[in-house]
Amino acid sequence: xxxxxxxxxxxxxxxxxxxxxxxxxxxxxxxxxxxxxxxxxxxxxxxxxxxxxxxxxxxxxxxxxxxxxxxxxxxxxxxxxxxxxxxxxxxxxxxxxxxxxxxxxxxxxxxxxxxxxxxxxxxxxxxxxxxxxxxxxxxxxxxxxxxxxxxxxxxxxxxxxxxxxxxxxxxxxxxxxxxxxxxxxxxxxxxxxxxxxxxxxxxxxxxxxxxxxxxxxxxxxxxxxxxxxxxxxxxxxxxxxxxxxxxxxxxxxxxxxxxxxxxxxxxxxxxxxxxxxxxxxxxxxxxxxxxxxxxxxxxxxxxxxxxxxxxxxxxxxxxxxxxxxxxxxxxxxxxxxxxxxxxxxxxxxxxxxxxxxxxxxxxxxxxxxxxxxxxxxxxxxxxxxxxxxxxxxxxxxxxxxxxxxxxxxxxxxxxxxxxxxxxxxxxxxxxxxxxxxxxxxxxxxxxxxxxxxxxxxxxxxxxxxxxxxxxxxxxxxxxxxxxxxxxxxxxxxxxxxxxxxxxxxxxxxxxxxxxxxxxxxxxxxxxxxxxxxxxxxxxxxxxxxx
Amino acid sequence: xxxxxxxxxxxxxxxxxxxxxxxxxxxxxxxxxxxxxxxxxxxxxxxxxxxxxxxxxxxxxxxxxxxxxxxxxxxxxxxxxxxxxxxxxxxxxxxxxxxxxxxxxxxxxxxxxxxxxxxxxxxxxxxxxxxxxxxxxxxxxxxxxxxxxxxxxxxxxxxxxxxxxxxxxxxxxxxxxxxxxxxxxxxxxxxxxxxxxxxxxxxxxxxxxxxxxxxxxxxxxxxxxxxxxxxxxxxxxxxxxxxxxxxxxxxxxxxxxxxxxxxxxxxxxxxxxxxxxxxxxxxxxxxxxxxxxxxxxxxxxxxxxxxxxxxxxxxxxxxxxxxxxxxxxxxx
Numbered sequence: 001x002x003x004x005x006x007x008x009x010x011x012x013x014x015x016x017x018x019x020x021x022x023x024x025x026x027x028x029x030x031x032x033x034x035x036x037x038x039x040x041x042x043x044x045x046x047x048x049x050x051x052x053x054x055x056x057x058x059x060x061x062x063x064x065x066x067x068x069x070x071x072x073x074x075x076x077x078x079x080x081x082x083x084x085x086x087x088x089x090x091x092x093x094x095x096x097x098x099x100x101x102x103x104x105x106x107x108x109x110x111x112x113x114x115x116x117x118x119x120x121x122x123x124x125x126x127x128x129x130x131x132x133x134x135x136x137x138x139x140x141x142x143x144x145x146x147x148x149x150x151x152x153x154x155x156x157x158x159x160x161x162x163x164x165x166x167x168x169x170x171x172x173x174x175x176x177x178x179x180x181x182x183x184x185x186x187x188x189x190x191x192x193x194x195x196x197x198x199x200x201x202x203x204x205x206x207x208x209x210x211x212x213x214x215x216x217x218x219x220x221x222x223x224x225x226x227x228x229x230x231x232x233x234x235x236x237x238x239x240x241x242x243x244x245x246x247x248x249x250x251x252x253x254x255x256x257x258x259x260x261x262x263x264x265x266x267x268x269x270x271x272x273x274x275x276x277x278x279x280x281x282x283x284x285x286x287x288x289x290x291x292x293x294x295x296x297x298x299x300x301x302x303x304x305x306x307x308x309x310x311x312x313x314x315x316x317x318x319x320x321x322x323x324x325x326x327x328x329x330x331x332x333x334x335x336x337x338x339x340x341x342x343x344x345x346x347x348x349x350x351x352x353x354x355x356x357x358x359x360x361x362x363x364x365x366x367x368x369x370x371x372x373x374x375x376x377x378x379x380x381x382x383x384x385x386x387x388x389x390x391x392x393x394x395x396x397x398x399x400x401x402x403x404x405x406x407x408x409x410x411x412x413x414x415x416x417x418x419x420x421x422x423x424x425x426x427x428x429x430x431x432x433x434x435x436x437x438x439x440x441x442x443x444x445x446x447x448x449x450x451x452x453x454x455x456x457x458x459x460x461x462x463x464x465x466x467x468x469x470x471x472x473x474x475x476x477x478x479x480x481x482x483x484x485x486x487x488x489x490x491x492x493x494x495x496x497x498x499x500x501x502x503x504x505x506x507x508x509x510x511x512x513x514x515x516x517x518x519x520x521x522x523x524x525x526x527x528x529x530x531x532x533x534x535x536x537x538x539x540x541x542x543x544x545x546x
Numbered sequence: 547x548x549x550x551x552x553x554x555x556x557x558x559x560x561x562x563x564x565x566x567x568x569x570x571x572x573x574x575x576x577x578x579x580x581x582x583x584x585x586x587x588x589x590x591x592x593x594x595x596x597x598x599x600x601x602x603x604x605x606x607x608x609x610x611x612x613x614x615x616x617x618x619x620x621x622x623x624x625x626x627x628x629x630x631x632x633x634x635x636x637x638x639x640x641x642x643x644x645x646x647x648x649x650x651x652x653x654x655x656x657x658x659x660x661x662x663x664x665x666x667x668x669x670x671x672x673x674x675x676x677x678x679x680x681x682x683x684x685x686x687x688x689x690x691x692x693x694x695x696x697x698x699x700x701x702x703x704x705x706x707x708x709x710x711x712x713x714x715x716x717x718x719x720x721x722x723x724x725x726x727x728x729x730x731x732x733x734x735x736x737x738x739x740x741x742x743x744x745x746x747x748x749x750x751x752x753x754x755x756x757x758x759x760x761x762x763x764x765x766x767x768x769x770x771x772x773x774x775x776x777x778x779x780x781x782x783x784x785x786x787x788x789x790x791x792x793x794x795x796x797x798x799x800x801x802x803x804x805x806x807x808x809x810x811x812x813x814x815x816x817x818x819x820x821x822x823x824x825x826x827x828x829x830x831x832x833x834x835x836x837x838x839x840x841x842x843x844x845x846x847x848x849x850x851x852x853x854x855x856x857x858x859x860x861x862x863x864x865x866x867x868x869x870x871x872x873x874x875x876x877x878x
Contacts (some may be wrong), residue, residue, distance in 0.1 A: 042560060128669065156641075158640075162638065184638075187639065197781070297746035308747060327830070330852045
């Protein structure tokens with residue numbers, strides 16, 4: 001007779017760090033006990049040994065479990081999500097326009113992208129790119145039917161595709177149907193194509209009708225990996241929505257990519273629905289940070305680094321993402337994380353249109369070393385929508401591995417057990433747009449433009465609110481309250497109103513009332529922008545000695 | 547004796563490999579650059595691997611119509627309007643004509659170390675298997691190259707222009723923690739074949755690359771030159787275990803290759819030993835310091851209110867200091 005396990009090691013092996021958590025089954029439900037993360041490559045067994053040692057040291061009952069003795073740890077069942085090396089896709093088209101359309105679709109997948117067109121590259125350069133061993137797949141696409149700017153190059157592209165397929169027999173090739181119909185393609189390819197399954201038809205990318213998403217789906221399907229935690233977050237969002245009956249948004253920023261999923265419970269009788277994007281473009285720092293990336297991070301940085309120095313720091317962060325997690329290094333990492341969140345928001349306009357989700361879950365190693373209020377502020381700065389959301393943080397990186405559980409009922413059961421343990425409540429974020437009024441300055445404090453009445457178990461406290469400002473109000477984790485906000489004028493807070501009452505809950509960051517513009521408006525001059533960011537950041541970073 | 551027996555918790559510190567055995571170098575070539583070697587050939591340092599093109603381009607030729615396939619070499623022949631086309635690599639045939647990759651003057655790509663050719667991919671690269679060791683770096687600019695190894699400054703030194711003279715011609719110089727762009731240009735000008743530096747920032751990289759482009763535009767047959775960056779963009783002292791190896795092989799002929807980024811060397815004896823409890827701080831206010839592992843310190847609060855797992859490190863005779871585990875490395 002086999003006994004069901006009462007211990008479970010949850011491993012999230014990411015591109016930068018590996019996290020190992022210990023779950024135990026107590027009183028009929030799974031409980032989270034402890035977690036530890038180390039740089040990628042740290043032996044998981046070593047991390048588990050420390051985690052188990054801490055658990056048994058802190059709890060006498062666990063100390064008596066033979067499963068948690070050092071010699072028995074190797075037998076603990078493991079639930080793991082493992083990130084693979086990101087793959088690079090070369091996109092070749094007949095014109096810059098068509099390549100741009102394909103890139104727009106491919107950017108919303110986990111592929112890293114290199115683009116080339118017959119307008120910008122000659123055949124030798126395109127062949128050189130395709131023969132580069134770092135290229136994992138080549139997409140040669142056209143519109144269907146091809147556009148006027150593409151027709152002259154169809155034979156060249158078909159012949160190029162055939163020669164590439166012939167010269168790199170193991171290469172994945174996705175090629176448009178109009179090109180496969182050309183004789184130049186078949187002549188160039190020859191009779192011996194090797195594994196024919198590696199050559200697939202590329203749906204047209206032209207943004208006319210449904211074809212545009214078909215290309216994205218086709219590219220995404222080539223990367224399906226049942227062990228990938230980022231891919232699995234969509235399933236987690238759906239399960240959350242089902243368990244809680246709430247709209248749930250999951251935001252993930254990792255080393256090699258990011259994800260954004262929005263799940264809704266659905267109508268009675270129908271199952272939950274989910275939309276989402278997993279993209280390599282929302283990684284913490286791209287492999288070769290260019291000037292654009294440097295500027296994006298500088299835009300969120302409160303430090304005084306010049307562009308060269310910032311470029312050095314970002315390259316160092318890319319090379320050794322687990323280092324320098326304190327002081328300025330933590331701020332730099334979060335600035336890079338905010339730039340990635342901003343890229344993610346830009347890539348997912350369809351998810352940012354409606355009201356905010358009831359619950360927003362923040363995941364990913366980008367936030368691992370930042371204080372909780374700073375994480376909440378990062379979300380408030382970048383994913384801006386009028387309304388109220390509760391923020392939570394997947395601090396132990398459990399959600400990715402749980403998402404890899406294929407059996408839906410098992411996943412739901414485990415997540416339901418861990419609901420209170422897996423997520424650290426950051427607090428509630430209330431964003432009101434259209435709030436007009438003077439911004440208070442050190443000399444002018446009459447900038448008050450609204451008032452918050454916070455009712456906690458019948459005890460009401462009031463706070464002044466200033467236009468274009470951010471206010472943190474202490475509200476401990478686990479405490480629910482009713483927040484009533486009054487304004488002299490109509491503002492946008494989910495709806496247009498002067499007064500609104502919303503249920504809020506506490507967390508490590510408390511309650512954040514954000515009366516800044518939506519979208520966030522910041523000065524163009526870098527020193528002033530930095531100064532504004534530093535003012536807001538001072539409320540979020542503890543013991544800020546700047 | 548295993549590492550964990552030396553000091554509990556040390557296996558949670560990331561192990562950094564500093565050498566590789568039996569280096570297999572990959573030399574990238576581009577379409578039109580003709581391989582001059584074949585799989586199985588044994589090559590000695592200085593043997594030609596391929597012909598490199600200085601100004602590559604695509605030509606359109608009538609070319610052969612028979613069994614020729616992409617990747618074949620076109621020896622040159624009649625072209626349009628009665629002229630003669632240059633030789634080149636056949637890319638693809640479209641509209642009855644071949645596109646070939648060709649170029650005007652060519653430069654030899656020479657192997658910087660001995661080895662046996664294990665792979666030749668026209669238009670892509672050549673792999674050379676060797677029995678040599680390699681000191682692993684972060685990345686390489688330029689190259690490949692070879693020369694005798696010369697240590698110019700201590701591991702935490704910084705090299706300025708005035709410290710480089712013609713006596714170093716033909717050498718690969720170890721220049722400590724950092725070097726400025728002017729000194730790189732001077733090293734190139736006096737015939738230095740390569741540099742080994744701990745950190746090289748983006749500005750210095752761009753300046754050096756621009757200087758190299760200008761030099762190559764003006765001079766044909768410029769000797770190869772490479773910079774092996776050991777740590778990355780940030781300036782740090784060279785790690786002492788790496789410096790010990792460099793000191794052990796000083797005066798020998800070594801090579802710099804880009805893939806894998808390393809300094810290739812031959813050593814008959816054994817490599818210098820690394821103390822098993824030696825750890826190095828890679829970031830933060832103590833970056834570059836080396837000390838002895840003192841065990842796990844548990845979660846600690848650091849600057850900025852950040853709480854991270856830490857380990858105790860003893861620097862000399864001072865009391866142990868808690869350092870974030872992520873900021874530490876040990877040597878494998």
